[in-house]
Amino acid sequence: MQPEQLELFEITPDYRDHKKYREGIFKTKAQIKAELLELGRDRIYHVLSFGGGTQSAHLLEQHFQGLIHYDYIIFSDTGAEPQFIHEQVAWWQRRQQACGNTTPFIITHHSSMERGLEEMLMRYIHTDYQRFQMPVYCSTMDPVTGEIKAAGMMPRQCTVDFKIVPVKQAARRAVLELHGLGYRQQMPDNIGFIIDIGFSYDEIRRINTSQSPQFKYVRLAYPLVEQNETTAGSIRFLEDNRFPTRRSRCYLCPFNCDGARDIGMDWDEIIEAEPLSFLKACYFDQALRKVQRTGSKIMKSIPFLHYSRRPLDEVYAAEHERISAVHGAELNRWVSGWEAAIQKKWNPDELLIRA
Numbered sequence: 260m261q262p263e264q265l266e267l268f269e270i271t272p273d274y275r276d277h278k279k280y281r282e283g284i285f286k287t288k289a290q291i292k293a294e295l296l297e298l299g300r301d302r303i304y305h306v307l308s309f310g311g312g313t314q315s316a317h318l319l320e321q322h323f324q325g326l327i328h329y330d331y332i333i334f335s336d337t338g339a340e341p342q343f344i345h346e347q348v349a350w351w352q353r354r355q356q357a358c359g360n361t362t363p364f365i366i367t368h369h370s371s372m373e374r375g376l377e378e379m380l381m382r383y384i385h386t387d388y389q390r391f392q393m394p395v396y397c398s399t400m401d402p403v404t405g406e407i408k409a410a411g412m413m414p415r416q417c418t419v420d421f422k423i424v425p426v427k428q429a430a431r432r433a434v435l436e437l438h439g440l441g442y443r444q445q446m447p448d449n450i451g452f453i454i455d456i457g458f459s460y461d462e463i464r465r466i467n468t469s470q471s472p473q474f475k476y477v478r479l480a481y482p483l484v485e486q487n488e489t490t491a492g493s494i495r496f497l498e499d500n501r502f503p504t505r506r507s508r509c510y511l512c513p514f515n516c517d518g519a520r521d522i523g524m525d526w527d528e529i530i531e532a533e534p535l536s537f538l539k540a541c542y543f544d545q546a547l548r549k550v551q552r553t554g555s556k557i558m559k560s561i562p563f564l565h566y567s568r569r570p571l572d573e574v575y576a577a578e579h580e581r582i583s584a585v586h587g588a589e590l591n592r593w594v595s596g597w598e599a600a601i602q603k604k605w606n607p608d609e610l611l612i613r614a
């Protein structure tokens with residue numbers, strides 16, 4: 260979204276005018292709470308899904324100021340956040356202490372792939388694992404003429420699988436434990452959860468439901484939408500208070516774009532702040548096409564991390580060459596370490612490709 264569009268949203272946002280609200284897709288917290296109470300779930304736990312970036316940090320600060328109640332703050336590590344996001348999470352933990360706030364702050368991850376998206380990608384690249392969860396840009400090749408054409412994107416499933424579901428599981432585990440129950444036991448009928456997600460009003464299109472598809476007693480709420488707060492507004496709030504303002508995302512996220520889009524998520528930032536992570540992204544970008552060419556994957560489109568549907572190391576050729584000269588050996592050690600880890604944990608007959 261262009262800055263002018265963000266400004267437009269800032270002039271007249273009102274969630275009640277939005278069709279997502281009118282059609283009952285977006286519900287207010289009061290509505291969600293009333294629904295849970297009607298179902299007899301009168302012990303409601305309030306959870307913040309903390310992403311370490313800007314909007315959920317805005318909610319976290321509202322919690323520290325006593326404006327929103329949370330029983331748990333939960334950060335799910337996707338395994339591919341830049342180090343500066345981990346530092347930002349640590350900053351907010353220190354702020355919590357400084358505020359004297361004692362809400363449990365849980366750090367969690369994907370339940371079977373503990374090392375997150377890097378593990379998913381390495382497993383996909385090296386074994387016969389077929390579930391691909393990232394929104395990569397695709398091209399297709401005409402089988403007769405060999406012509407390559409831009410196609411769509413793979414669905415974005417990683418946010419749900421590596422961020423939202425682990426938060427729900429961690430909240431569930433914490434509450435069961437609190438009630439003296441084991442993880443495999445049933446949630447008592449009177450317990451419900453409202454998990455707050457930090458989408459802003461300008462992201463209301465991303466809201467599809469308030470009901471968790473995995474757990475009937477878990478509901479999702481979006482307090483910033485209810486506050487008619489925009490992404491730009493949250494960033495301004497953080498800036499005005501001199502809080503950290505880096506946007507949360509994975510270093511290899513295909514939604515990273517070039518500096519032209521002034522939303523604080525771009526490849527330049529990764530190149531500057533974390534050159535080795537940029538090399539890792541180039542490795543994944545290349546390896547995904549390499550494994551796709553083996554014909555062993557259900558995905559038949561040609562995947563790219565960069566929206567231009569060109570190899571990342573070509574889009575940033577000069578930067579790639581410069582960084583490879585400094586960090587190339589480190590990258591090779593990282594790849595070998597991963598190959599050994601995949602062989603040990605996922606036990607393929609042989610690795611599909613080698614670096």
Ligand code: SF4
Binds near residue numbers: 513514
């Ligand atoms: S930041 Fe990008 S890659 Fe990471 S979970 Fe979200 S959509 Fe997926």
